[in-house]
Every structure is written in structure tokens, then in C-alpha cells.
Amino acid sequence: MTDIAKLASVEAELREIGKNFEAFAGQAVSVSRAAHLIVDALATGGKAMFCGNGGSAADSQHLAAELMGRYLMDRKPLPALALTVDTSALTAIGNDYGFEAVFARQLQGIGRPGDVLIAISTSGSSANVVAAMHKAREMGIHTISMTGADASPMSKLADVAVRVPATRTNRIQEMHIAAGHIICGLVEAALC
Numbered sequence: 001m002t003d004i005a006k007l008a009s010v011e012a013e014l015r016e017i018g019k020n021f022e023a024f025a026g027q028a029v030s031v032s033r034a035a036h037l038i039v040d041a042l043a044t045g046g047k048a049m050f051c052g053n054g055g056s057a058a059d060s061q062h063l064a065a066e067l068m069g070r071y072l073m074d075r076k077p078l079p080a081l082a083l084t085v086d087t088s089a090l091t092a093i094g095n096d097y098g099f100e101a102v103f104a105r106q107l108q109g110i111g112r113p114g115d116v117l118i119a120i121s122t123s124g125s126s127a128n129v130v131a132a133m134h135k136a137r138e139m140g141i142h143t144i145s146m147t148g149a150d151a152s153p154m155s156k157l158a159d160v161a162v163r164v165p166a167t168r169t170n171r172i173q174e175m176h177i178a179a180g181h182i183i184c185g186l187v188e189a190a191l192c
Contacts, residue, residue: 017174023165024175031179033160034118034144035186041116041142042191047079049111049141051103051132052120055173056146057084059120059180066184075192083107083132103132113140121145122172124152124163133157146179148172 038048048067050060060082067080083106084090093105107117117136119129124147133154136143145158148167155161164175 017171020164020166020171020175021178024179027162027165030160030162031182032186034146034162034179035183035190037142037144037160038116038118038183038187039190041114042078042187044114046112046114046116047081048116048118049081049083049107050118050120051083051107051129053084053126053128055169056120056122056126056129056176057082059173059176060084060118062177063118063180063184066181067187071181071184071188073188073192075188078187078191100127100131103128104135107132107135107139107141111136111139111141114142116142116144118144118146119154119158120147120176121152121154122148122169122176124148124150124154126154130154130157146176 041048050064052060061084064080064082067078069077083103089106090102093102097105117132119133121129124145130153133143137157143158144160144162145154146162147154149163149165150167155163162179164172164179166172166175
């Protein structure tokens with residue numbers, strides 16, 4: 001491939017990303033509602049818990065760290081954690097109860113009514129994330145789903161559904177982290 005062909009490919013990718021974000025701007029309400037739900041949970045003594053698989057697991061850890069550490073300002077830590085980080089719990093639960101239970105079982109152990117679960121999946125149908133959302137509903141834990149454009153079990157289960165306007169995994173993930181950053185900024189500004 002020539003340098004010009006590579007450049008054209010890069011430009012096409014960037015234009016596609018720009019179009020996706022332009023379309024996503026029309027969903028500002030869902031992003032704002034998600035932030036509000038987290039603010040309400042944290043303001044009343046609850047915590048934010050994140051879960052997802054693969055890249056969404058990494059996003060879960062990233063966003064929990066933004067709240068626990070700092071996003072844009074120095075402030076007290078906000079109670080947030082990713083259910084994706086404890087390899088002993090993940091492997092023990094997966095071994096004893098099946099991979100589908102790895103998040104729901106942790107949620108059952110540490111979740112409380114008034115907490116909020118932020119469930120992230122590009123497909124919106126990851127069995128273990130859907131199971132966690134069902135468990136959250138049983139327990140009085142609010143739910144936020146972050147998925148792609150297609151209707152999914154997760155978007156139907158969520159108190160607030162953030163459905164980004166993309167169907168390819170990489171494009172969905174790009175918008176998930178942007179939405180997550182916006183949410184963290186709104187939460188931090190409201191509580192600090």
C-alpha cells in the first residue's frame with residue numbers, strides 16, 4: 001500500500017468516527033440521565049459498580065478508576081469499583097457456578113439497594129452482564145447499560161440505556177469511553 005493509499009484509509013476512518021460522534025450528540029439526554037443516576041446513588045451513600053467483558057472490562061476498570069481516583073479535578077474519592085478486577089473471585093465463581101455468574105455473584109455479595117450498576121457490552125447481550133442486570137433489579141440496584149445501536153436485552157433491562165449509534169465493536173468502544181468520560185465529568189462536577 002502506498003503512503004497516499006494509507007493516508008486515504010486513515011482519513012476515511014477518521015471521517016467515519018466523526019460521523020458516529022455527530023450522530024451520538026443526538027443522544028445527550030441518555031448520557032445526562034446516566035450521570036444523574038450515578039450522582040443520586042453516590043449522594044445517598046451508594047456506590048457505582050461497573051462490569052463488562054474484554055474491552056468492556058477494560059472500560060469498566062478505566063471508568064471506575066476515574067471516579068475513585070480523579071477525573072478532571074482533585075477531590076475526595078468517589079465510591080466506585082469494577083467487578084472485573086478480582087481474578088480469584090472471577091475464576092472461583094466461574095469454576096463453581098459458571099462464567100455467567102461471575103458478575104451477579106459479586107453483585108449479590110457487595111451490592112446494596114441504592115447502588116448503581118453500569119453494565120457495558122458492545123453486543124448488549126453478554127450472558128454474564130445480562131445476569132448481573134437481572135440480579136441488580138432483584139436487589140433494588142439501579143442499572144445503566146452502555147451498548148451499541150441495536151436493541152438488546154441489556155437496553156431493555158436498564159433504568160437508563162446509553163445506545164451508541166454504531167454496530168462495529170471498535171466504533172462502539174470508542175463511543176463508550178467518550179460517553180463514560182462525559183459521565184465522569186458530570187458526576188465529578190455535581191458532587192465536588
